[in-house]
Amino acid sequence: MTDQRIDALSPGTFELDGRDVEFAPGDTILRAATRAGHYIPHLCWKPEYGPHGSCRVCTVKVNGRTGAACTVMAGAGQEVQSNTDELNAQRKTLLQMLFVEGNHFCPSCEKSGDCLLQATAYEVGMTGPHFEELYPNRPVDASHADVLLDLNRCILCGLCVRASAMVDGKNVFAIDGHGIATRLIVNSPSGLLGDSALQVDDCAAHICPVGALLPKRRGFATPIGQRRFDISPVSQQVEKDAT
């Protein structure tokens, strides 16, 4: 905590890996960098949503101090390091943690090729889990007519929770538990997705960056090899058109 607010009240420029990046008042480093077309790896953040800061994959160094780029406010003259060996190695470890925490079997997952976790892992050069797999026992909820909920793949990014609350106005999802037992739960009398208010065209049904929430019967509409991250790596698909 400092005596002054650290978020800038006027526009300015900071330096990201040696390149100047312009920011607007209220921007976080990740928002400004994304708008300028620069890639900082991230999973739990989307331009349309505010800072969340749970995956920590966007961790950068700001004037030598580490912080999540999605939560640290941009400030004039900041020196931000992101694409360094040290930070990319950290990202790889965080991704490995997410992989071993859940049950991620890319070859049999219909999200393969469209999956942000998989694409980001490729991006930072992850070739194996490094840690022992935890193999948690997590249920698959296929009760909904149009949407599959497979908690084995959930990375607890909270995007569906936020989308359902902020956009759909339904609060279909919430987070339960603590520590390694933290889990996504469904708001319905039975706790099953089929009994919830979720509809297939809800924002929450489509926002999952991994394959935990999938609209049914569309799995292979786009063949493997022609999917989003099959075509070009995630670092070349920065969502700069969004705010």
Next chain:
Amino acid sequence: MGRCRGVYAPGFVSMDSTPTRMDTMSSESLQSLIARHQASPHALVQILREAQTLQGWLPREYLVEIAGALGLALAHVQGVAGFYRFLHTRPVGTYRVLFSNNITDRMLGNEALMRDLCERLGVTRGQVRADGRISIELASCTGLCDQGPALLVNHHQIVTRLNPGRIEHIAALIEAQVPPAQWPPEWSRVDDQIRLTDVKLGTQPAPGEALAAAIARGPQGTLDDLKRSKLRGRGGAGYATATKWQLCRNAPGQTRYVVCNADEGEPGTFKDRVLLTSYADGVIEGMTIGAWVVGARRGLIYLRGEYRYLLERLQAVLQRRREQRLLGEAIQGRVGFDFDIGIHIGAGAYVCGEESALIESLEGKRGTPRIRPPFPVESGYLGQPTTVNNVETFSAVTHIALHGGEWWSRIGTPQSTGTKIHSVSGDCERPGIYEYPFGTRIGRILEDCGARDTQAVQVGGPSGVCLSAFEFNRRIGFEDVPTAGAFMVFNRSRDMFSVARNFAHFFAHESCGFCTPCRVGTKLVVRRMEKLQRGDGSAADVQVLFELDKLMHGTTHCGLGAAACNPLRDTIARFRPAYERHLQSLHFVPGFDLDAELSQARLATARDDSAAHLENKE
């Protein structure tokens, strides 16, 4: 995705009537306790805590009813209930026994005592006995390290100084279904055990005396004097109290709040328990002075769930102070100076000691630390400027208001003024409470408490530092060895690896689960430590522990995860042989014996011929 935009209002939904199968009596009790809290979603944690007393746990019908009455989503209510260790969404025993599992309790034999109780009652740890009578679990430190081992019954009543005799007696009382309130009162005796006093624990001002001095100085005058004292927060971070109050005072807001952080969860710390037991007037007066300075009308004490037994005593002090016109409207006759204090009881979550997680919990939510900035002084409780200070800080404020900042600043060291209260426990003859000026040598404290043949001291709890004998000349203070108040002593008979292992379990148990590095990292650390404990570890595992420590220091969302590997790093650096004793071999390189792995396949196929062994294959 342009339409995916909006304001996040966690959990609120329109009210709809969900059918329940609850009996009428429970429903009425539930409705009346909800009404007592004005059906406020911000009171959710308190409502859940109180609702749980009806049956000992929270059946889903309760959650449905509470969600309906508060206008919250059922999943939100479930998620809040599932966050706190003292709230149960599955049945627990009528007698729910929690053994405090700090390392000091372990050193006093809590494991054997728990096993004994489990055997006598025929129950497995973590499970409910078939008749529903009893369940037994471990809990994080209950703040009774100087008179442990301790246990907590039904989240309400404590038993100190456990021994085999008491365990035998407890088992008999539970089998005879004697309510805990009728157990021998001597068992629940909690002594202050104040061994050494200085200015804070010495002569106490009469109630209102320090407040009158502050009122006479005016809010700005009081703040200026506090600045002169150079008082720094006693909760561990050591932020300048006057600066915090100044920021809160200056921040725009409709109202302001003063919050006392009495969520004393750092294992080995129990000084706040003593302050709240025997010096509550000084603490509450400090809060009132804080309200005077920042312009708050409402204060909150966040009392950790483990200290539930202090509630009635604290409420009595608050009530007496209202009658003395030291709380309420026109305090000490000063028109316009209105301030009162409520007590929020925690529900077992160490992370709520972090001020923004504490505020989330006060607001009835999961105790997940907030993104900062904004800091609570700008946007705290209900979005209003809020100052959160430690119990001991408020106590110091009272003495400073009475004797002046100049007086305080002459005690201690230039960067760490005043005194610090230490909770001393572990291998020493006289565990208890010791107050010293900052700048005191570690060795001096060890001498005073009667510690002999000391191998190490854990200062400031698991999040603090572990010091070995060659560092006992270092001094307590922000410039050398900062501390939140724990002082755990280990003699040479102790295995420092076991100490670190206990702390690793503590952090994994208390991780809020929000961010990847802490949620997964604390678990991976525990698995490594267990592997070493089993004797299956190698030097490579120690290397992974180093990597995890580095990662968690640099990437976690809050201080809990960042500090989670401190004990590991300190003990590996200082007591490496303790780890190496647990390794298979210092030079063991982990590998894979493929042929041995095939033994199951040979068994399944009933083959043991030479072609079924790898070494015979081409």
